[in-house]
Amino acid sequence: MxxxxxxxxxxxxxxxxxxxxxxxxxxxxxxxxxxxxxxxxxxxxxxxxxxxxxxxxxxxxxxxxxxxxxxxxxxxxxxxxxxxxxxxxxxxxxxxxxxxxxxxxxGLGELLARLELLKRRLAEEGLFAAERKRALPFLPHCVGLVTGRASAAERDVLENARRRWPAVRFEVRNVPVQGNQSAERVIAAVRELDAAPEVDVIIVARGGGSVEDLLPFSDEALCRAVAAARTPVVSAIGHEPDQPLLDLVADLRASTPTDAAKRVVPDVGEETARVRQLRDRARRTVVGLVERERAGLAGVRSRPVLAAPERLLAEREQELTALTARSRRCLGHQLDRAESDLGHTLARVVALSPAATLERGYAVLQRADGAVVTDPAQVAAGERLRARVASGSLTVTAED
Missing domain, CATH: 2.40.50.140 (Nucleic acid-binding proteins)
Structure with missing residues (x-):
């Protein structure tokens, strides 16, 4: 209005x-x-x-x-x-x-936005977590390969792997790597190889391309199938700048199919050289240890106690001889002193002995009951007494 x-x-x-x-x-x-x-x-x-x-x-x-x-x-x-x-x-x-x-x-921006939302959801569920990723075997006997038929990616993986380790075997599953049926066929191939007990590792390989070309390798179902696989899975999709969601879910991301072959299969020449280096290193270590122990043993043997061990025995022998002589001297002195003391004691005993007194002409009178007479009053007239002298005894009669 x-x-x-x-x-x-x-x-x-x-x-x-x-x-x-x-x-x-x-x-x-x-x-x-x-x-x-x-x-x-x-x-x-x-x-x-x-x-x-x-x-x-x-x-x-x-x-x-x-x-x-x-x-x-x-x-x-x-x-x-x-x-x-x-x-x-x-x-x-x-x-x-x-x-x-x-x-x-x-357009492409909307596609990238959807992929970003899917990436966030899978990350929140833990499908990208490092702790759930499995280590690759050192020397796989059989490698599963999922790739396009007669593609450059297939040729790069097979040629580089066999050049590095000629004895390695491959189970190849050729599938479409572009288009509506690609994700479904890749999932079926991964599950088939995962169920095969002889397959030690699986490689999913494709050459480079646009975002739309690589879209099947960001499929949610494929990401979940790879996460659920028991066999380690290597993603080798596109070139270095390309990174579909499969790279984040796989146990190992290789920048190119050639890089995947180098990561999965060890180089026989490099491993032989590494074994040789480790063997030489072990030999040097053992030789060095033996030389150190030999030098230590020589140093111990050069000590006087081991260089002339009889010297130690001679010193102990001299000490033992000296101690023996000393003990003999001490024992002789003690015996001499004991003999002297015994002689003195014997002389005193002899001097105090009643027999010695009798030898000087004294006699001991004893009554019939053996009592020694010390007082004439103890004897009655006519009593027979025994008189002990130095050489024997005789019987006497008291007259008064």
Missing amino acids: ANPSSPEAPIPVAKVSALIGGWIDRLGAVWVEGQITQLSRRPGMQFLTLRDPDHDVSLSVTCFRSVLEPLADTLREGSRVLVHAKPEWYVARGTLSLRATEIRLV
């Missing part, structure tokens, strides 16, 4: 801005396609500029962080996007912007 105005009765700027805002509020949400020329990420509200490169027209777009979060790793300046937004008029500044409620990448 038109608002009457005249030079005499103009409409204030605030009212004009409010009227424009009211008109814009009646507009509904629309889908807008454009190219991002400016992107400002903030903790709360996100700001970006959407440009139409064909007509050089730009619009400001605002959205909450939750709208931009799913595309945070793939959305950047220059990306083409589809935005579902409602026009908004900022009355205070008189500016127009779009409030976005959904943002989608266009």
Whole structure:
């Protein structure tokens, strides 16, 4: 509805801005396609500029962080996007912007966004965790190979592997490596080789290509089949910059099919040289140990105690002889002293012996009962007594 105005009765700027805002509020949400020329990420509200490169027209777009979060790793300046937004008029500044409620990448960008979401989900489930990855066998007797028929990847793997270790065997499963049926056929081949007990490791190989060409190797079902395999799986898809999701799930990522052959099969020449080096190192170590022990033994043998061991015995013999002589002298002195003491004691005993007294002419009178007479009053007249002298005894009679 038109608002009457005249030079005499103009409409204030605030009212004009409010009227424009009211008109814009009646507009509904629309889908807008454009190219991002400016992107400002903030903790709360996100700001970006959407440009139409064909007509050089730009619009400001605002959205909450939750709208931009799913595309945070793939959305950047220059990306083409589809935005579902409602026009908004900022009355205070008189500016127009779009409030976005959904943002989608266009073409390849949308494909990359879906892959990024799948990558996050698989990572949250732990399919990319390093602790679940299995180590490759040192020398596989049989290698399973899943690749395209008569492809350069197949030729690179087989030729390089057999050049490094001629005795290695291969179980090859040729499958389509591009197209709608590729992922399903690769899954079937991986499961078949995983069930074969003679297969020690599986290589999934393909040459380089565009993102769309390598898309089957980012298939969710294939990633889960490789994660569930009991046999170690090596991913050799594309060239060094290419990285489908299979590279993250596999137990080992090889940059190229040739690199996969070098990682899986050891080089017989290198291993022979390594064995030779280890053998020489072991020999040097043993020889060095023997030489050190020999030098130590020679040093011990050069000591006087081992150089002339009889000297030690001679010294002990001299000590033993000296101790023996000393003990004999001590024993002789003790015997001499004991003999002297015994002689002195014998002389005193002899001197004090009653027999010695008798030999000097004395006699001992004894009554018939053997009692010694010490007093004449003890003897009656006419009593017979025994008189002991030095050479014997005689019988006497007391007369008075």
